[in-house]
Amino acid sequence: MDALRQWLSPWYLEIKFVHLAAVMAWLWSTSVAYVHYLLPAFRAWRRNPDDEGVIALRDWVMDRFDRGAVIEHIAFPIVMISGPLLYWVGGWDSSATWLMIKLLIVIGFFLPIECCDYHLSHLGGNKRKALASGGTQHRERKLHLHWWFLLVTTPVIIYFTGIVVFLAVTKISIG
Amino acid sequence: MDDKADSPDAPPMFSGTPRKYRRIAWLLAISTHAFLYGGLLLIEYVWRGRDWLLGAKPIVFTVFSMLLFAQLCHRSLMYVDTQYGRGSRWRLVAHHVKLPEER
Numbered sequence: 001m002d003a004l005r006q007w008l009s010p011w012y013l014e015i016k017f018v019h020l021a022a023v024m025a026w027l028w029s030t031s032v033a034y035v036h037y038l039l040p041a042f043r044a045w046r047r048n049p050d051d052e053g054v055i056a057l058r059d060w061v062m063d064r065f066d067r068g069a070v071i072e073h074i075a076f077p078i079v080m081i082s083g084p085l086l087y088w089v090g091g092w093d094s095s096a097t098w099l100m101i102k103l104l105i106v107i108g109f110f111l112p113i114e115c116c117d118y119h120l121s122h123l124g125g126n127k128r129k130a131l132a133s134g135g136t137q138h139r140e141r142k143l144h145l146h147w148w149f150l151l152v153t154t155p156v157i158i159y160f161t162g163i164v165v166f167l168a169v170t171k172i173s174i175g
Numbered sequence: 176m177d178d179k180a181d182s183p184d185a186p187p188m189f190s191g192t193p194r195k196y197r198r199i200a201w202l203l204a205i206s207t208h209a210f211l212y213g214g215l216l217l218i219e220y221v222w223r224g225r226d227w228l229l230g231a232k233p234i235v236f237t238v239f240s241m242l243l244f245a246q247l248c249h250r251s252l253m254y255v256d257t258q259y260g261r262g263s264r265w266r267l268v269a270h271h272v273k274l275p276e277e278r
Contacts (some may be wrong), residue, residue: 046256100219136186152252
């Protein structure tokens with residue numbers, strides 16, 4: 001393992017580049033779609049829950065959003081692989097308090113959120129699949145679940161990604 | 176007026192309410208900050224033997240961040256789920272559209 005670490009150590013900056021590029025894709029790839037397409041469609045639905053035209057648009061936007069999340073869902077595993085690689089190759093340890101806080105946020109919050117997101121967008125929670133397997137009521141329940149997920153995770157993601165990026169860039173001395 | 180809502184084919188109503196959002200905001204604020212403080216305490220105090228986390232500054236900072244997050248979280252939940260105002264900035268305009276869908 002030491003030999004592998006020695007071999008990788010000249011590539012620290014390249015691994016960092018991959019990590020940062022993947023973080024940027026994960027952070028920003030869904031932001032425009034979320035703010036300017038998904039939110040207006042869902043907010044219109046919340047104010048007009050029985051309007052068929054609004055529901056049709058909402059469902060279409062949700063489907064496109066689920067597909068667009070593929071970028072983020074490819075980027076996240078890259079982040080989760082390159083991150084520990086940086087930790088190991090760079091010789092970081094638990095004395096870097098900023099890094100420990102960052103890792104607690106990533107492992108404690110972002111990882112479970114992304115696991116749920118994978119399920120909701122592509123697996124058992126996918127609305128297209130729900131419609132095919134259980135009809136409109138089943139799809140509607142899945143969509144409500146996804147809306148709950150988005151409502152609850154939005155403030156968590158915004159607040160704690162700001163903190164994570166700040167810690168990663170400043171590497172502020174704490175404690 | 177409620178015939179459509181009571182019909183078996185009627186879509187289920189979304190279950191979010193302002194009261195739930197207030198509870199969720201506090202639950203998220205307390206649980207996230209308890210996790211972070213507790214996790215860091217394990218690393219710093221139990222593993223590395225450093226007790227700086229037990230000082231006033233880290234505790235005050237954690238409580239402040241928790242209160243701030245609770246406030247922001249509640250506002251986010253209420254705003255995103257249209258619990259504020261009447262949506263007068265927007266209007267619904269009927270269009271005849273065709274939505275592209277994959278085969």
